[in-house]
Amino acid sequence: MSLGSPLLLLALAACGDRLAEAPAPDAVRLTAELSDRAVTQGEPPPTLSVSLELPDGWTGTLGLPEVEGLTFTPADDKMRFTLAGEPGSYVIPPVTVEAKGPAGEVETRSVGPFYLDLGVVGPSSTLEDLALAPPPPPSPWPWVLGALLVTGLVAALVVWGSRHKVEARVAPPPPLSPEEEALLAWAALRARGDLDDHALALGLSSIFRRYLERVGGFPATALTTYEVLDRLSLDHRVSPAEHDRAQRLLDATDLIKFARSGGGAALFDALDADLRAVIAAMRPAPAPKPEAGDV
Numbered sequence: 001m002s003l004g005s006p007l008l009l010l011a012l013a014a015c016g017d018r019l020a021e022a023p024a025p026d027a028v029r030l031t032a033e034l035s036d037r038a039v040t041q042g043e044p045p046p047t048l049s050v051s052l053e054l055p056d057g058w059t060g061t062l063g064l065p066e067v068e069g070l071t072f073t074p075a076d077d078k079m080r081f082t083l084a085g086e087p088g089s090y091v092i093p094p095v096t097v098e099a100k101g102p103a104g105e106v107e108t109r110s111v112g113p114f115y116l117d118l119g120v121v122g123p124s125s126t127l128e129d130l131a132l133a134p135p136p137p138p139s140p141w142p143w144v145l146g147a148l149l150v151t152g153l154v155a156a157l158v159v160w161g162s163r164h165k166v167e168a169r170v171a172p173p174p175p176l177s178p179e180e181e182a183l184l185a186w187a188a189l190r191a192r193g194d195l196d197d198h199a200l201a202l203g204l205s206s207i208f209r210r211y212l213e214r215v216g217g218f219p220a221t222a223l224t225t226y227e228v229l230d231r232l233s234l235d236h237r238v239s240p241a242e243h244d245r246a247q248r249l250l251d252a253t254d255l256i257k258f259a260r261s262g263g264g265a266a267l268f269d270a271l272d273a274d275l276r277a278v279i280a281a282m283r284p285a286p287a288p289k290p291e292a293g294d295v
Contacts, residue, residue, distance in 0.1 A: 028055075029053035030051075031052075031053075031111065039119070050079040059099070061098045061099075062097045063095070065095065067091075067092055089116070091116075094111055149176070156173070181214075182211040198256055200263075209221045225247075238282065
């Protein structure tokens, strides 16, 4: 059975082992687990185990994700599936279920996403599976950065006006471009000596998501990492290489924020290079120079 086929719909009312339980009320329990995030050639193929627990009288419609290049083959009768495909790194979207009760009530649950490397050493090989990480609290960094920028602009206007004694209204300076705002904010953050790796990861994630909101036209600060990467995959300016850099930046900062794992100067140097490469790829092309004789 290929993942390219329509979503698998199964009416289930069975109990299974709790492997990676998604947050849910007592009525519906959906669990899922990827056996291995990195599989080298010659090793047994990875499996995705799914279990659905429903109360009496309930039915569930299970939707398996579609991933180009992967096949999804049932391994036994306990909702365990073998994954196979060409060597590469894959992002498997969440497994979902829509459960209906006898009185017409509806509950929707999801578990994932999952990251898998088949026969390669990719981004997910060095990162923990963050599919079950708790949702992040609202980040204070957009407000902090915005306040710093506004304060700096106001102070600059006051000093400029006092030096030149200009009676006429001072024209505001041109707004910062998305590239200038992101790189200046990140440079100021790294220049501070009182921030630990967790604070730097929070700031970098917020700066990058704010940048994507300005140049991509989607609410990156309100979306999950998987949703942000899905939007970037539709942007013609972002090549697979830059998409991998964006994934590495978001996954690494998530890992530090939620698992308090990773960090260090070398990591942030690498993430700095990833940030600059994505910004360079998404920067607008310069306007063509007028030719001689044009008015």
